[in-house]
Each structure stands twice: as C-alpha cells, then as structure tokens.
Amino acid sequence: MLCISGMKKEDGGAQDNPNMQAKKLTTPYLKAISGSFGGIVEASCLQPIDVIKTRLQLDRSGNYKGILHCGTIISRTEGVRALWKGMTPFATHLTLKYALRMGSNAVLQSAFKDPETGKVSSHGRFLSGFGAGVLEALIIVTPFEVVKIRLQQQRGLSPELLKYKGPVHCAQTIIREEGFRGLWAGASPTVMRNGTNQAAMFTAKNAFDVLLWKKHEGDGKVLRPWQSMISGFLAGTAGPICTGPFDVVKTRLMAQNREGGELKYKGMIHAIRTIYREEGVIALWKGLLPRLMRIPPGQAIMWAVADQIIGLYERRYLQMTPL
Template identity: 25%
Template sequence: MTDSPSPPPTRNGWLPAKSWQHFIAGGLGGMCGAIITSPFDVVKTRLQSDLFKHKHASIGGVVGEGGVLVAQRPGSLLWHFVETAHIIRDIARDESPRALFKGLGPTLVGVIPARSINFFTYGNGKQIIANNFNHGQENTYVHLVAAAIAGVVTGTATNPIWVVKTRLQLAAHHKSAIASAQPKAFFGGSVSMIQRIAREEGLKGFYKGLSASYLGVTEGTIQWVLYERLKKLTSGTTGKGGVQEWAGMLGSAGTAKCVASLITYPHEVLRTRLRQPLVDGKMKYTGLVQTLRLVIAEEGARSLYGGLTAHLMRVVPNAAVMYSIYEGVLRWGERRDAMRSS
C-alpha cells in the first residue's frame, strides 16, 4: 500500500538532510499549544484523579438522605462542557486565576523536549525506515512503525517531568499560599516537588505511570497514522494557500487527535492515578492492572472516562495549533532552501 515517495536520500546515509527542522518545529508547536490550553489541562487532571472527586461532585449536586451530597451528572455532552466551565470558574475563584496554570512550568519543560523528540523521531524515522526498508516509499506501515518508536522514546525520556506536573496540578492551595509563593513562580514549585518526590519515594517515584505511558503509545500511533491519511485526503488544497489549505491542515490534525483520544482515553486516567501523591503515607495505586481493577471496583468503568470533555477541549485545539506550527515551520524551511538554491 503505497502512499507517497520519501524525500531524497539521506545526507549521510542515515539522518535525512535538515533533520533538525523537525526538532525545532515540534518544540515550537508544543509550546504554543500548551500555553493556550493549560486551564483545560488542569481541569482534566483533577477530574481524572479521585483526590478532587468530592469537591467537584458538588457541581450540580443535590442533597440526599441524611444530608449527604449526591452528585447529579447528566449524560448530555452539553452538561460536560458546562461542568468544565464551572470547575474553571471555581478554581479561579477559590485558588486564584493563576491556579489555572498550575503545572505550566513543568508542562513547558516537558512539552518542548517531548514534542521536539516526538516530531524529530517520527519525522526522520519514517524517512529512514522508508529509505532503508521500503524502497524509499512511505506507506501506512512505515508511519505506524515510526509513530510507535517515537512514542516509546518520548515517553521514556520525559516521564519524570510529567510526574512532577501531575503532582503540582493535584496540589490544592488557597489564595494566600499562592500569593506568598510569587517569587518561586512555577519553576520554584517544580523544584520543591522534585525534592519531595526524591525524598519520599526515591528515583522510582519519577517513573510512576510509565507503564500507562507505554500503553498510551497506541494513541500517538493512531494519531500519526490517521493524520497522514487525512492529510493525504486533503492534499488537493496543498499549494493553494490561504484559508482552504490551512483549514484542511487544522481539520486533519484536530480530527486525528479526537479519534485517537476517544479510542485510548482510559490510559490517561490510569496514568494520572499512578502518578498521584502518597495518601496518608501510603501508595494506593501500585501498578497498571491493580489500578484498573481498583478504579472499576470502587467507581465503575465510567470513571475511566473522567475528564474526557476537558481533555478533548484541550487536546483537539492543541493538536490543531501544534501541527499547524510544525507544518508551517517545515514549509518555511523548504521555501527558504528553494530561494537559496535558485
């Protein structure tokens, strides 16, 4: 199944020429997307965790027998958007607007190298695989293998950063605590969290959730393969410029991420639970299978999709922004090279 020929042979027989452009383009795209969608990331993380379950259950809740609060969670999609908006409002009101950007420091520290590594590994990997193992032709299988390799490499390299980010987002502070921490800003809080994890859990604490991250490689693989196919379907707009071309690119990126997320979302919840801090000095979630069984037993299978709406509200526009910047930087580099050679 042949899609398209690969770029010209590699510069040195292995790495493609201008391979660094994928690294720079991926980092820029990831940075911009993360900043724009940070509030939704905070909401998603809290909804995935059981530490904030009672607090956020009060949204739309009613008082049941014995004065116990019973959460009402209508199943409509509209309600989930309303719920997300309410949580954002409550976080801003109770913890200050800055709390909506909790974990942004380690997120940027993680996103920039993570996206750089992922786009670099995938963008160059598909060319290397095609040139050396498929007669210079890219196809769906080449894209699949390159995406899987990129996911494993990225997850292994950046897992400690995501552990710190998750812990920071699950740390609830009052306005006064946040105000007093202004000199530390985001990165100061990250240093404190790193020291705490190292002291309480040791080196292995930074690799919590790694098994779920490897499980999540399937999401990145589906996303890349689907993106390549959708991009080919909209290839008729390429070169036309303007709104039509960019709409095709945005749609391909957003749709690919949405579909991949819907298929693989439970691994996000499991990963968040595995990265939670110790509760009363004890580790509640100890492994991937144990976490899956415990979550289903205590909360039901539906909880495996906790925070899905907030997640989609974040990752779909994030992917659209990220891939557009990535493609834009690569095309800018191609045009610049063409002008120099003319």
C-alpha cells in the same frame, strides 16, 4: 544558483526531483525544531484545560459537576492564576516532547522508507509513530507529568500552605521522599497511552492531508495554517477516546505518594481493577471531555506552527538549490 522557476525550465522543476525534496522535508532536526515551537504555543493556550482535566480525574467524591463548574470553583476559591498551575513543567515538557516526537518519528520513518520510491507505507508510519510515542513517554513525558500533576492537585496559591513550592522543589521533594523511581510513577500506562496516541496521530495526519488537501509528504506543497489545523484537529480526536483508561490510571498513579501509608494503587492493572470496582467503568473515562477540548485543538495549534516552519524551510531551500 538558480531559483525554482529556473529549475522548472531546465529539468521539469521541483516536482521531477521528489527525492531531493523528501530528504529535506524529513530532516529529523527540522522536524524537532518545528515541533518544539508548536509545543510552546500550545502550552500557552491550553494550560487551563489541562488543569481542569487533572482535577476532574482526581475527584473521587463528586466535588466538581463538570468542566465549567470545575473551572469556576478553581477561579473563585484559588484565583484565576490557579488555572495556569504547573505551566512551567507543562510548557517545558511539551517543547521537549514535541521535539523528541517529531525528530524520532522522522528518524524511524526513514528506516521504513522504500529505498526505490522513498515512500513510507501506512504500516511503517504506524510503527514509527508508536516508537516515537514510547520514546517520549519514557524520556520526557512521565517525569514531567508527575511534577505537573503533583503541582496541579494542590489547592490554593499561598506558598506557605503548599507542600511543593514549584517544579524544581517538587522534583527534589519527590526524589528525596520516594527516590528517583518516584518521578517515573505511572510509566506503564503512559507508554501505552503515548505509543497508541502517536501511532494513530501520525497515521491519521498524513491520511487527512492526502484526503482533504492532496498533500503528500515531500511533494513541495505547503499547507495553509487553517488546513494544517483541520488535519491536526481531526488526527487528534481518536487517541483520547481509545486511551482514556490509560490516562486516568496514569494520573492516579502519578498523583499518589507514600505519605501517610501504603499506596492505594499497586500498578496499572491493579489501578484499572480498583477504579472499575469502586467507581464503575465510566470512571475510566473521567476527564475525557477536557482531553477532547485540549488534545485535538492542541494538535491543531502544533501542526499549524510546525507545518509553517517546515514550509518556510522548504521554500527557502527550493529557491536556493543549485542544479
């Protein structure tokens, strides 16, 4: 067993053996673990922004004048704890989502790798990200966000006044009243939103790593946390702007139920048309500012954690690799 310095003397070091590094750096289970830890930290920091975003998107009568006004009203009328409503499903959903996203993206990227160089083209990286987004939307995101949004739209903190007493009770109530399909309300816009978001995010993160820090996947270089945060923040900005209408429609479809009559929105296209007709085109980007306050910082936090976990594994691997 030789350390990394020994490898450099004998065979040119880790840089001369990129295939071995790339294999370890793109291990799906390692990516999944790093993403799940990043999700826990992100959820703890940014839950209030998500609650405010949901309330703004559901506000049809102009009760909230903006982010600060919305947060102030919630805190004053419902207590500060209300800003962390839906924390349990949100944290669980982020942890599972990032594990699936990072792991499935690594698996898909391996399918697009050039067999000779081991590199992934921009086209392959984009498709891998889109596929990972679709998988997470159908398996993890939709049911968890339905529960989270139903909890977040409830006003007040007294359990006896709330229809849903918690995440498990909420899920059970939805299944009982609306069937299992109720947990997948808004699946279509969620697939479109997440697929597009992840395609852009993974492609942009790699591009910013290369452009800003000369970091190539599998090169053995470990970014510092602040470098990962900058790349992650920049990579997370484009998605919310492009997918704003999908996110608003997703929230409206997930929040509605059949209690008291027919559903207002019949599906994704019908919802877009209805919102546009009744509230104007700008309403399709409601909640954009809190999304920009949550998603780019969330990506910065997640990548800072994930890159360090991957870097720690890489350093230990390089130090213990036999010739």
